[in-house]
Amino acid sequence: MNATWVRRHDPRPLGDRQKRAVLAIAFVILVAAYGVGLVRFADSLPRRVADPTTETDAIVALTGGSQRLAAAFELLAEHRAHWLFVSGVNRESGLAHLAGASAVDAQELACCVVVGREADDTIGNAAETAQFVRSHDIKSLRLVTASYHMPRSLLELRRVVPDVRIIEHPVFPPGFHQDDWWRWPGTASLIVLEYDKYLVARVRHALVDFVMGRGQAGD
DSSP states (O other): OHHHHHHHTOOSOOOHHHHHHHHHHHHHHHHHHHHHHHHHHHHHSOOSOSOSSOOEEEEEEEOSSHHHHHHHHHHHHTTSEEEEEEESOOTTOOGGGSTTGGGSOHHHHHHHEEEEOOOSSHHHHHHHHHHHHHHTTOOEEEEEEEGGGHHHHHHHHHHHOTTSEEEEEEEOOTTOOOTTGGGOHHHHHHHHHHHHHHHHHHHHHHHHHHHHHHHHHHO
């Protein structure tokens, strides 16, 4: 009985072949999980503007393509909001020279358009948007950015302005083949890159929450 038990429950560490098998299985599971997550992420990207008409306190456009700015200025010209905040503007770019700025008159451009020039990435976009929201008492905003960039933008923004209502207003860059993205190497690589950045943001937020939670527990 005892000898049989010892043979079935051998306490010796795994051999090299067994370790390699375990690592291979773990790798396959991780790759499969990543693939499933990527497909779900691509499928979740907005394919239209679900609410194109509701007015908000402000329109927020994240730079990264002229189409985003043109759509944002057009929304302002249609009086969808009183304010337009453009985040991530080049420090040397004049307001009147921004793409789409000609859609509004000079008076509206001067009174109602605010630019942020400090952001270099999506985290920075969220930080300077939060500053604008607080300084102008914004309760609702319409977020204008590329469809593939929308999930990560929402993730970062909702982190810093959780009480502000955000309406998604995606734009769809020419040459971005969203419906059959896997057939187009350029689109596929862009979605994979954006998914990777989204995962990193999720992990970063989880780590911050974990550390903050431990800190508060220690207090």
